[in-house]
Amino acid sequence: MVKEGDLAPDVQVQMGDDSMRALSAFGPASGRPLVLYFYPKDDTSGCTVEARDFSELAPAFEAAGVAVLGLSKNSPKDHAKFTAKHQLTVPLATDADGSVCDAFGTWIEKSMYGRKYMGIERATFLIDSEGRIAQAWRKVSVPGHAAAVLAAARALTEPVAS
Numbered sequence: 001m002v003k004e005g006d007l008a009p010d011v012q013v014q015m016g017d018d019s020m021r022a023l024s025a026f027g028p029a030s031g032r033p034l035v036l037y038f039y040p041k042d043d044t045s046g047c048t049v050e051a052r053d054f055s056e057l058a059p060a061f062e063a064a065g066v067a068v069l070g071l072s073k074n075s076p077k078d079h080a081k082f083t084a085k086h087q088l089t090v091p092l093a094t095d096a097d098g099s100v101c102d103a104f105g106t107w108i109e110k111s112m113y114g115r116k117y118m119g120i121e122r123a124t125f126l127i128d129s130e131g132r133i134a135q136a137w138r139k140v141s142v143p144g145h146a147a148a149v150l151a152a153a154r155a156l157t158e159p160v161a162s
Contacts, residue, residue: 001105004136008036008127009103013069013093016076016083021093023100027067028131033156035061035068035149037124037140038106042074042082042092046122046142051082053146055089066153071095072120126152 002009008028012020027034037054039047054061054068061068070092074082079092093100101107106121122140125133126149135152137145 002103002125002133002136004133006133008034008125008131008133009100010131011100011103013071013100014076014096015091015093016079018076023069024131026069027127028129030067031129033066033129033134033153034127035066035124035153036104036127037068037070037122037149038101038104038120039070039072039122040120041072042078043085047072048082048086050122050140050142050145051088051090051092052086053142054149055087057146057150058089060150061153064150064154064157066157069093071100073098073101124149126156128156 010022010024012022015021039050041047051070058068068090070090073095076094083092095101098107101120106123107118108121109116110119121138124137124140126135128134134156
C-alpha cells in the first residue's frame with residue numbers, strides 16, 4: 001500500500017480508445033500534479049456524485065495546473081456510457097487486470113449486509129509534479145470530497161505568500 005511521500009507507482013491504465021498509457025503521462029511527465037481517484041463502479045449513486053463533482057470542478061483543477069483521472073474496473077465501453085449519460089468532463093481509465101488497484105492498495109475486502117467480497121476502495125491520491133504522493137484520502141466520503149482535493153491541489157501548486 002502506498003503512503004504519502006512514496007513515489008507513485010508508474011503503472012499502465014487503459015483509456016477509452018483502448019490505448020494503454022503510463023500514469024505518469026497524465027501529470028508528472030508533463031511537470032504537473034495529478035489527482036487519481038479510485039471509485040467502485042460506474043453509474044452507481046456515490047460514484048456518479050463523485051464523478052459529477054470532479055467534472056464540475058475540472059476547470060478549477062485545470063486553472064491550478066492539476067490533471068484529474070478517475071479509475072475503476074469498468075470497461076472503456078461502460079465509461080463511455082457513464083460519461084455521456086452524466087456529461088462528465090474528467091477522463092476515466094480502466095484497470096481491467098487490477099494491477100493499478102494492487103499497486104495503490106485499493107483492492108480490499110468489503111462487507112455489505114454481512115456478505116464479504118473484494119472491491120475497489122473509494123480513495124484519492126494527489127501526486128505532485130515529481131511523482132510523489134503528496135496526499136492520500138482513504139475510505140472517502142463523497143460529499144465535499146472533490147472540493148477538499150481541489151483545496152489541497154491548490155495549496156500544492158500555488159506559491160506561498162510571504
